[in-house]
Amino acid sequence: MSLWNRQILAIMRIDLAKTFFARRGLWIYLLALAPAVPMFLHGLFDHKADLQGDFGQDVQIFAGIFQFFFLRIAIFFGCVGIFMNLFRGEMVDKSLHYYLLGPVRREVLVIGKFLSGLVAAVSIFCGAVVVQWACMFWHQSGELMRSYMFSGPGGSHLMSYVVAAALGCLGYGSVFLAAGVLFRNPLVPAAVILVWEGANGILPALLKKISVIYWLKSICPISIPAPKNAGNGIFNLLIFDIDPAPANVAMVNLILLAGFVVVWAAMRARRIEIGYGTE
């Protein structure tokens, strides 16, 4: 194994433990698994009342929750927490100089940290998708679920959701890693990205494509129409529908976007200077 690979693995080993088991990151698990609680309770109440519920409606509800809550809120804020912590967290803990004093290239450090964040985010959020899926449909009859998963579109739908969650972690992760490297206060770019991604549904066609959520929604298997009576408020921008791109194009574009952003962040990391006193 080459030196760079060994160094990346060593950085990942240190950072994975910090990301998975830090008390600071507990809220990310809560955010990822929060929808599973009402989903499980919904099944419990239907089960107790001896109702099977409307299966088609449950599929639609899951799709809505995934696109409205999971992609736009849970994965977005989860990635803010995980990926901005990789560099800014070390600054706050006054421990970044240990990495910078080691005989490691800055580019290797950035890639090692990005991969550790990505492994953590993908494990947490893809795992949460599977848990939510199980909680949503556990009360349905075994026969129905077998035919939906193996003879119907269920298996491919679940796979699409898992892939969308993983690519969401990749896309947002790369952007927030770059923000953590470039900005002393990454909250500013995070707020700007939140507004940009939120307003994606009402942007012109060309501008829509300069975002992560557009490509993620294109991977989702079910299109959710905007509700007729959604009340008012700027958060309703989140539920605007978009014209999707082909799923394979969306996947390639997201991977290219993440690759470009990580390479750029790695190059900019050469100029990182530590100023613990100013944090």
Place this chain on the structure above:
Amino acid sequence: MAVYKRTYRGYNGPLTHPAWRFLVLQRYAFKAVFKSRFLLVGYVGCFFAPLLAICLLYLNQNSSVLALVGQKPGFLKIDAGWFMNFLTAQSVLAGIVTAFVGPGLVAPDLANGALPIYLSRPFSRVEYILGKGMVLGSLIGSITLLPVLLMFVIQSSLAGYDWFNKNLYLGNAIILSSLLVMSVFILLGLAMSAFVRWRIVAGALVLAVFAAGKGFGAVINNVMRTSDGYYLDLQYLLTTAATDLFGRTAEDAPIAPWSAWLAILTFCGLLLLLINRKLRVCEVAG
């Protein structure tokens, strides 16, 4: 070498009146807030829309200018909806200001162990919270309460006493709604700052409380086929309470205004408990 006895004397200068000591903290915290040029520019930007609206109010009653563009006076309908929508937009800006300013107020004091230094002076914990909260309060008030109230006053002066008398309740609604928004944002900003101690994450949490609450509330509503999820949606609760004050509550509103008020009070109570728990100085037993 001669060693001279050194004696230390107490401070003899003028003392701030105990009732106003929290303002000292506010004064210094303000200086720190406006050190950031980005925040200063953002804060000034919050007044762009009110200025534009005030110009519109003036033009709305100016028949000679309106005649030039072929309009009659009163082409804009200035009613409860106008003021409420404007207050909502300004409240969004106030929320963003809270996310940026709030975390920098308490978190550095806790992270660097500065709280005992404050509290070793004739300065209570309540005064500390009040002083830090006043920074946020004055910023939020200047973005929400002042411009909208100024618009109400200007509209009253332009439209005459009859309009003022008929719409006096709007003035009360503006004041009460702004105070409600201020209280929630102050407590949220201080609580998140004390809870996380890391400025960036605390700021993100302020935004996340609104976004995640909205999203999780919608999840509960959809999955459980109920409307109880709205109780987790802080933005919806604030809007419902404000709608009630402006007298625009819909017949088929999913939650009643009184229950929205109760939920907001409970939420504020929880934030106060969190602040009380986190802002404590260890006492060393003798």
